[in-house]
Amino acid sequence: MRFHGLSRTAYLTLAAGLLAAAPASAKTISVSANTPDANEKLQEALIMAVSGDVVELGAGTWKLTDGLSLDVANVTIRGAGTDANGSILDFSDQQGAGEGLLVTSDDVLLTNFAVLNTKGDGIKSKGADRIVYHELRVEWTAGPKETNGAYGIYPVESSDVLIDSVFVRGASDAGIYVGQSKNIVVRDSFAIENVAGIEIENSYDADVHDNIAMRNTGGILVFDLPSLPMQGGHNVRVFDNIVKDNSTPNFAPKGNIVASVPTGTGVLVMANSRVEIFDNSFEDNGTANVMIVGYRYPYKDETYQPLPRQIVVWDNVHGKAGFAPGFPGGAEMAAAMGGAIPPVLWDGSGNAIVNDDAGVLSLNLPDVQTPQSEAKPSPVDLKDSAPAPLPGITLPASMEAKVK
Amino acid sequence: MKRLAAALAAAWLCASGGAAVPLAGPDQTLIDGDTMPRKLSEFGLFRAGGAQLVDGVTPYGLHTPLFSDYADKARAIWMPAGTRADVDGEGRIAFPVGTVLIKSFSWAGQNQGKPVETRLLIHRKDGWAALPYVWDADGHDATLAIGGRRVPVSFTGPDGTKQAISYAVPNKNQCKECHAEAGAIVPIGPKARNLVFAPKWKAFESGRFGWPANRIAPLPRWDDPESGSVAQRARAYLDVNCAHCHNPKGSASNSGLFLRWTDDPAGVNYGIGKRPTAAGRGSGGMAFAIKPGDPDHSFLIYRLESLDPGIAMPELGRGAVHKEGAKLLREWIAQMPEGKNN
Structure with missing residues (x-):
């Protein structure tokens, strides 16, 4: 190949393109909120995009009536910012679809835009491997309300998930929810005034670190539930997070598992194995900073394992906790113990190692069938001596490169 | 000389794709290609200037159809001459490349009953493609709407109530949300157990369908008590209206709620005694998808009777409540012996 006659800039551009391994046809499709049929144009751009393309959202507000969706691999949706002057996808008048934006393709980057007031979930990605959620805002702007949508950021059934520097507020279930997925990193994000700030459910291999979870009902949840295609959640590390003042009364619709989370919960582990909780800063969580429990509901699933096992807790900083235990009988327990229960609460099922310099209260309910009233x-x-620590999550380099 | 022939062929192809030229039949080159024609007429599936099917494009019916906002749906199939569809032992039909499944949506009270929308499902060599077309106001032709559209629609329901709804033409991706199996598009409706073998259809399929040795029992008609018990008809309804997503390879695979005709109706994954997963407001404050004997505390019913996008099921394609369908499912749940709950 000869480059005579090409300018240096053109040469460099070409070289950069080759380095990024982008297809020759890769292009930027710019869309504006301020054109006729802006909503259809945006959805059409998401359909017509091909691998390597960037769909660029201009600054402005799209008032959407229907869910958006992306089903093309290796596409970026890039906005002009997450604040009021940025790129706003406003679903306040949504009439259809279970979420605001649905991604069903691999290698997608979502960055620098906001999704507001969806009727159902905010952004969902299903079977979307190597997805990157970066610098996004998903918010129900009126704050906690039972009529808000369930999940803010919702990757499910995916391998390699990165959620980096997002802001979520107001979800009536979980602000950031990762379900039935593998190899997950949730970091540098802010979850405020959701029922659950961050939830890792029925998933394998996750690092949740350097996040702030505050004023939720529960800060960070690690759950495993029965009768789902993927279960046996394990290998989750929760570290270097600030988990404070999770004091919002539970506003989840009844029936959902998070509706049972007591107000004032910091980190809650239910029926997982190999969960590590370390180097977090806890403060002002009225029920407990750390709770470790079994799944205490009837179930018909012989393969399901309801106990927490090998949960290891160390080197966390415990501020004030346990002063308003939000479960039946909790107030009496606190009164009997001088105004507060210890910051770590265990229902007595399965097994856990707590090497923090903090008290642990056991409810002595080793059998998940025993009702809580018999605590x-x-x-x-x-x-106890802890097992060798988990190795931590490494994501494919292509994903890390997208947020550099 | 060769070049001239190619140019002539190209000109012929262009002409055959144009709406102005009367067509002898479907344009197989266009069907087999990879383009998304702007006008429905370009395919040559309909007679020029309207929604009358050309000869060789054959209407078919279903025992239990998907509910779509009380629309009248006209279904038809085109298979290229000399091709053959093989039916497997479970009634799945392997349609040949070149097949087009056509479905037109109309309401008696809307634009004199002219179709509002026509969807094509085209079997191309790299898989099925789904294309939604919205009919022009004059009813002469329809225009591609890959980004979807909302159309105000008025009609009188079977119970005599007048309804005005915002009918959602799905966008191309939404077509796939329902038609996805392990990430690829597949037809939903035409399964052997659900096809109605009207005389015209019989003539069409004769010699073009390869049948398995075993008999495929027909699906009950959801609204015909002669065709099955309440439970059988309810299960047929769930299969057709829900199972395209609610199966282990569908869009709702993560829910663990599987409602295929072939699923165990006593199992927890059929919803009986199943707690909500990722249902959000869809739980309606209830503990179970189906609570035997108690439809009012079964959130499956709650979701079918809601129009709120954060609650409603199916998530797509429903701007009206199917009262008669919900009534059937209520009867079915009411009849279930209580205590089947765990």
């Missing part, structure tokens, strides 16, 4: 709370020492 016999007593302080317990769970200090």
Whole structure:
């Protein structure tokens, strides 16, 4: 190949294109909120995009009546910002679809825009491997309300998930919810005034770190539930997070599992194995900073394992906690213990190691069939030698490159 | 000379794709190609200037159809001459490349009953393509709407109530949301157990369909008590209206709620005693999708009777409540012996 006659800039551009391995046809499709049929044009852009393309949202507000969707691999949706002057996808008048934006293709980057007031979930990605959520805002702007949508950011059934520097507020279930997925990183994000700030459910291999979870009902949840295609959640590390003042009364619609989360919960582990909770800063969580429990509901699923196992807690900083336990009998327990229960609460099922310099209260309910009303709370020492730590998550380099 | 022939062929192809030229039949080159023609007429599936099918494009019916906002749906199929569809032992039909499945939506009270929308499902060599067309106001032709559209529609329901709804023509991706199996587009309706073998259809399929050795029992008609018990008809309804997503390879695979005709109706994955997963407001404050004996506390019913996008099921294609369908499912749940709940 000869480059004589090409300018240096053109040469560099070409070289950069080759380095990025983008198809020759890769292009930027710019869309504006301020044109006739802006909504259809936006959805058409998401359909007509081909691998390597960037769909660029201009600054402005799209008032959407229907859900948007992307089903083309290796496409970026890039906005002009997440604040009021940025790119706003406003679903306040939504009439159809279960979410605001649905992604069903691999290698997608979503960055620098906001999704507001969806009737159902905010942004969902299903079977979308190597998805990157970066610098996004998903918010129900009136704050906590039972009529808000369930999940803010909702990747499910995916391998390699990165959620980086997002802001979520007001979800009536979980602000950031990762379900039935593998190899997950949730970092540098801010979850405020949701029922659950961040939830990892029925998933394998996750790092949740350097996030702030505050004023939710529960800050960070690690759950495993029965009767789902993927279960046996394990290998989750929760570290370097600030988890504070999770004091919002539970506003989840009843029936959902998070509706049972007591107000004032910091980190809650239910029926997982190999969960590590370390180097977090906890403060002002009225029920407990850390709760470790079994799945205490009837179920018909012989393969399901309802107990928490090998949960390891160390080197966390515990501020004030346990002063308003939000479960039946909790107030009496706190009163009997001088105004507050210890910051770590264990229902007594499965097994856990707590090497924090903090008290642990066991409810002494080793069998998940025993009703909570039969709790016999007593302080317990769970200090023990910990197993070798989990190795941590490494994502494909192509994903990390997208947020550099 | 060769060049001239090619140019002539190209000119002929262009002409045959144009709406102005009367067509002898479907344009197989266009069907087999990879383009998305702007006008429906370009395919040559309809007689010029309207929604009358050309000869060789054959209407078919279904025992239990998907509910679509009380639309009258006209279904038809085109298969190229000399091709053959093989039916497997479970009634799935392998349509040949070149097949087009056509579905037109109309309401008696809307634009004199002219169709509002026609959807094509085209079997091309790299898979099925779904294309939605919205009919022009004059009813002469329809225009591609890959981004979807909302159309105000008025009609009188079977119970005599007048309804005005915002009918949603799905966008191209939404077509796939319902038609997805493991990420690829597949037809939903025409399964052997659900096809109605009217005389015209019989003549059409004769010799073009390869049948399995076993008999495929027909699906009950959801609204015909002669065709099955309440439970059988309810299950047929769930299969047709829900199972395209609610199966282990469908768009709702993560829910763990599987409603195919072939699923175990006593299993927890059929919804009986199943707690909500990712249902959000769809739970309506209830503990179970189906609570035997108690339709008012079964959130499957709650979701079918809602129009709120954060609650309603199916998530797409429903701007009206199917009262008669919900009534059937209520009867079915009411009849279930209580205590089947765990």
